[in-house]
Amino acid sequence: MRTRFGRRRQTAAMQSLFLFPLLVLLLSGASARFDDFDEGDDLVEFDDNDFAEFEDVSEDPPTEPPARTVTTEDDEDEATVEVEDNQEDFEDSETPDEDIYKYDAEEFEGFEKSNPSFNDPINILTVPSHLQNTWESYYMEILMVTGLLAYIMNYIIGKNKNSRLAQAWYNSHKELLESNFALVGDDGTSKEALSTGKLNQENEHIYNLWCSGRVCCEGMLLQLKFLKRQDLLNVLARMMKPACDQVQIKVTLNDEDMDTFVFAVGTKKAMARMQKEMQDLSEFCSDKPKSGAKYGLPESLAILSELGEATEGVMDNKMVHFLTNHADKIESIHFSDQFSGPKIMQEEGQPLKLPETKKTLLFTFNVPGMGNTSPKDMEALLPLMNMVIFSIDKVKKLHLNREGKQKAEKNRARVEENFLKQTHGQRQEAAQSRREEKKRAEKERIMSEEDPERQRRLEEAAQRREQKKIEKKQMKMKQIKVKAM
C-alpha cells in the first residue's frame, strides 16, 4: 500500500515526466499550425531528445491529453489528478482551447453558471430570535414560574396570618366562653361530649367554634369568616373592592326561651339586603327599615321590627349603650322565632312546604381594620361577645303582653294563609295528577282482567262511583246557591 506522501512524490516525478514532452508537443503543434506548408517530418526529425519516442504520437497534440486521460484513468486516482493539473497548465500557457472545456464539461458542470459574483458584499444576517437557544428567549416561561412562586408565597403568608388571627381571637375570648358554656369546642365526631378547646378549621379562611351547655340556649355556633388571604386572586380583587373580616354568631334557642317576635338592627345597607334575602324578615317585617335615631342609636343603624313592643323591649339602655359604642363593628343583629334562613329559590312545579323554623339570634360583626387586621384587633371584639351573652339572657326575660302576642299570632296566621294560597294552585295540580294516576291504574287493572265477566263488573262499579261523585258535586253546588240566597 502506497502512503499518501509516497503517492505525492511519485506524482511529482510523473508530473515532470509528462510536463516536458507535452510542452514540447504543444510548441511543435503551434509551430505546425502557423507553418501549414511545412512538413511535419522535418520538425520531427530535428527532435533529438530522450522523449523522441513520443513524437509519433505528437501528430495530434490536442488529442494527446484525452488519450492520456484514457490510459491514465486506468491508473490510480493521482494520475487523473495530474492530468487535470496539466490541463490547467495548458489553459494558462496558451489561449483557451474550446476542446478542453468540452472534455471537462461533466467535471465542471454548472461551474460557469454558478460563478458567484465576487463583487457583491457579503451580508451576515442575525439568527431570528425564535431560533436562538438562549435563556432570554424563554422569558414567558420564567414569568409564569415567577407568578406561580409568588402565588405559593402568598398562600403560605395568608394562611399563617389567618391562623394567627383566629388563634388571637380564641385566646382573648376563651375565658368568657368557658365561664358561660359547659362545652367549648366540638367537632361532632368524638364519642364523648368533651370540650376540644380549639377551633375547627373548615377552610384556610373559615374557622368554627361550637359552644353548648348553657341556660337559656341550645347552643352557639361561632364562625370566623376571614378574608381569603391565601388566594392571590382574591388579594388582588380586594385591592379594588375593600372588604373586612367577619365574625358570625348564631345562637339557637329552645322553644321556651323566646317569645314570638322578629326583630333586626344593623347598618342600613345590611338591613336593606336582609329584608330582601331573609325569609322571615321579608314576611314579617314588610315596612322599610326605620332609622335608629328614634331609639337613641347612631344614624348609621336602622331597625326592622315586626312589633313595636318588641323593639321597645330589646332597646333598653344597656343595649343602646352597647350599640352606640360599637356601631362601627356591627353589621347586623337579628332576633327571630321564625328563622329559616335565606329565601330558597324553588323550582317550578314543586309543591312548597313551609320551611322549618327555629328560634335564633344572629349576630354579624365586622373586625376593625378593614382587611389590614392585626392579632391585637381581635381583643376589640370582646365587648361584643359580652353583648351577645347579655342578649341571650335578655331575650329569655323579654315577655310580650297580651296585645303583642295576639298581634304576633295574627301575623303568623296571615303568613301561613298566604303561603297556602300561593301554593294552592300547585297543590291542586298535584292532587289532580294523583287522581288521574289512580284512574289510569284502575283502567289498566280492568283491561288486564282476562275474565270478561269480571271486566264488565269492574267497569260497572267504576261507572257507579263516577255517578256518585257527580251527584255529590251537584248537591254541594245547590247548597251553596241556597246559602247565597
Add this chain to the structure above:
Amino acid sequence: MSDPQRPNKILRYKPPSTENNPALEDPTPDYMNLLGMIFSMCGLMLKLKWCAWIAVYCSFISFANSRSSEDTKQMMSSFMLSISAVVMSYLQNPQPMSPPW
C-alpha cells in the same frame, strides 16, 4: 350571678347540611377544578403551551380555596394532570412560548 353553665343541656355539634342551603357554599374550588381539567386537556390535545400554564394556575387556585373536608386525591389528580400537560407540551415542542401580542 349563678353559674350559667348547664352540663346536662349539652348538645353535640352538627355540621350544617349543605343540601338545604346551596347558596352558602363557595363554588370557586369546583369551578376552578373543572376549568383546570378543561385547560389541561386543551393543552395536551391541541399542543398549546399557554393552555397548560393556565391549567397549572387553575389547579393552584382550586387548592387554595378548597375546603378541608374535600378529597385530597381530587386535588392531587388535577395537579398531576396540569403539570403533565405542561411537560408534554414542552417535550413535543421545546421552543419557548410566544406571547399572543
